[in-house]
Amino acid sequence: xxxxxxxAIPAExxxxxxxxxxxxxxxxxVKGTETLFEVARPRALAFTxxxxxxxxxxxxxxxxxxxxxxxxxxxxxxxPRTGVIINVAELRLYYFPEDGSGPLSFPIGIGRYNWxxxxxxxxxxxxxxxxxxxxxxxxxxxxxxxxxxxxxGPDNPLGRHALYLGMPGYLIHxxxxxxxxxxxxxxxxxxxxxENVARLYEVVQPGVPVEIVNQPIKAGWxxxxxxxxxHREPSYAREIGEDGEVLREAAPAQLYPxxxxxxxxxxxxxxxxxxxxxxxxxxxxxSGVPVRVSLEPAPDVADxxxxxxxx
Numbered sequence: 001x002x003x004x005x006x007x008a009i010p011a012e013x014x015x016x017x018x019x020x021x022x023x024x025x026x027x028x029x030v031k032g033t034e035t036l037f038e039v040a041r042p043r044a045l046a047f048t049x050x051x052x053x054x055x056x057x058x059x060x061x062x063x064x065x066x067x068x069x070x071x072x073x074x075x076x077x078x079x080p081r082t083g084v085i086i087n088v089a090e091l092r093l094y095y096f097p098e099d100g101s102g103p104l105s106f107p108i109g110i111g112r113y114n115w116x117x118x119x120x121x122x123x124x125x126x127x128x129x130x131x132x133x134x135x136x137x138x139x140x141x142x143x144x145x146x147x148x149x150x151x152x153g154p155d156n157p158l159g160r161h162a163l164y165l166g167m168p169g170y171l172i173h174x175x176x177x178x179x180x181x182x183x184x185x186x187x188x189x190x191x192x193x194x195e196n197v198a199r200l201y202e203v204v205q206p207g208v209p210v211e212i213v214n215q216p217i218k219a220g221w222x223x224x225x226x227x228x229x230x231h232r233e234p235s236y237a238r239e240i241g242e243d244g245e246v247l248r249e250a251a252p253a254q255l256y257p258x259x260x261x262x263x264x265x266x267x268x269x270x271x272x273x274x275x276x277x278x279x280x281x282x283x284x285x286x287s288g289v290p291v292r293v294s295l296e297p298a299p300d301v302a303d304x305x306x307x308x309x310x311x
Contacts, residue, residue, distance in 0.1 A: 020220025021227060021290060022094075022103050026070035030062045037179060043070060044196060046091060046107035046182020052231075052288045071289045074105055075218040075229040083209035084124070084172075086190060088117055089216035090231045090288060091182050093172070093190065095200060106200065109175070109191035112184040117212065122166040124208045127201060131162040136169060139187055159194050161201040165210060172210075173197060217259050217283075219266040219293075226267055226294040228279060230259060232286035259283045263293060273297065 028039060036047040036059040051059055053071040062068075076094060077087045081103070085094045088110050095104045111117040130152035140146050150156050159174020174194040175181070181193055192200070216231045232255070259279055267274055273295045282291040 019222045020076050021073060021222045022076060022105055023073040025073045025289065028068045028070055030064055030066040030068065032064055034062070035060050036062060036068075039068065039070075040107075041178065041181075041193060043072060044106055044193070045070065045072060047179075048091070048182035049107060049288055052286070055287075069289070071287070073290055075220045075227055075290050076103065077213055077215050077218060079211055079213060083211070084204065086117075086172075086210065086212045087215050087218075088119070088212065089214045090218075090229075091184075093192070093200075095204065097203060104200070104203075106192055106196040107181050109180040109183050109185050111186050111188035115187040117186070117188050117190065118167060118170065119212050119214055120167070122170075122210045122212070124163050124172075124204055124206050124210060125166050126164045126206050127204075128162045128164070129201075130160055131158050131173070132156070133158050136187075159197065161194075161197045163197075163201065163204060172200070217255065217262050219259075219262045221266065222290075224294075224297050225292050226263065226270070226274070227290035228259065228263060228282045228293045229288065229290045230255065230282050230286045231288050255283050255286075256280060267294070270294070270297075 026043070030039065036050045036057070039045075040047040040050050047059055049071050050068060051057065053069045057066060057068065074090075074092065074094075077085050079085060081096045083096060085096075086092075086108065087094070091108050091110060093106045093108050095106075097104070132152060133150040133156055135146045135148055135150060140148070152160070154176055157173075157176055158171065159176060161174050163172040165171060170189055172190040172192065174197040175191045177185075178193055180186070180191060185191070218229045220227060256279075259282070260276075263274055263279055264271055275293055275295050278291060278293040282293060285291075
């Protein structure tokens, strides 16, 4: 899938008091026979996010006492910070409350490759608790065993909460298969953990704008430093055993020019502070974790005790 690049806010136009990041990195030690899914869900993470941030850890049988980095910090997607932004490249949804309080961030599942979640601008048009699922003809053709309507209950893939988009046939909804969060497993809808969509349902009203973007490379400011976050979709983000098109991941060398452009636009006149070796490492690792790529700012001469005596 190609991605959409949105011009960043240059450094000289930014508000220094406003961070472009949300959340905080955490740490955790595996207890007993916990799986990564059991670690991820209570922390509003997808197990695929933890896998990307902790390469080499077995997702189903991680050794007890294994140290995990919890990737709960994110660079906000570029674009107007209003309403809902869904970034399909990182399988994550952001909501910016109207009262100006901090954004909320949740992992999602999206459409698989032959049922791609569409990009574009829309809005929430209505909400429903305990929705019935009126199965589209195209899905019934794929699976003739499905009935025309699936009533509320444990077999309903919409879960208990649904937010209907202005794009006909597309919803943000809960799920009866929470393991699919962080994966491309849906018929194009945006799937959320039941507890996460319940929270979103309470704060989002019809009319709220929704922007669906594809930004695998994000950069932003936090205080005096610039952070870069890079996502490359691993094979385990796709439904296991699914027959469908298998797309090659972009190699780091292919992503670097785009990452450099994103960083340049964010840095503005502070471009001289970028450590390009850190940019290359962030692209190579594509851990989904924000990486600081800026050097320390030069000391303020007025505060350094050094005085210019050449008058």
